[in-house]
Amino acid sequence: MMTTALLCLAMNVYHEARSENMMGKYAVAHVVINRMEHVKFPDTVCDVVKQRHQFSWYWDGKSDKPKDKRAWAESQMIAHDVLSGVAPDITEGALFYHATYVSPYWAKHFTETVTYGQHIFYRY
DSSP states (O other): OOOHHHHHHHHHHHHHHTTSOHHHHHHHHHHHHHHHTSTTSOSSHHHHHTSTTTSHHHHSOSOOOOOOHHHHHHHHHHHHHHHTTOSOOOSSSOOEEEETTOOOGGGGGSEEEEEETTEEEEEO
């Protein structure tokens, strides 16, 4: 049986990083956990994922139903690994990320930690 936290985290990994390599997918999952553990963000996985204007897939008005069965199964496995603590945080405590092909105004205000695939990760 899938818990609500596992479902929320798996959905975020699927929609934010399904085309990334495994490191990129684990990194995206860890940003959610890092936020959940930080005082400036909500304290549950689902509340972090659903926080207004944080993850575009959640607010785009399109169907969120996973269509790629392999990527969905992989996203669930990654979410399980991260939630159970067996996957170490490879982001160096990152709380934010963006795709390499954009330059958001906020990035200059944070410290870059790592890059995995098409995502650059940051912390305060």
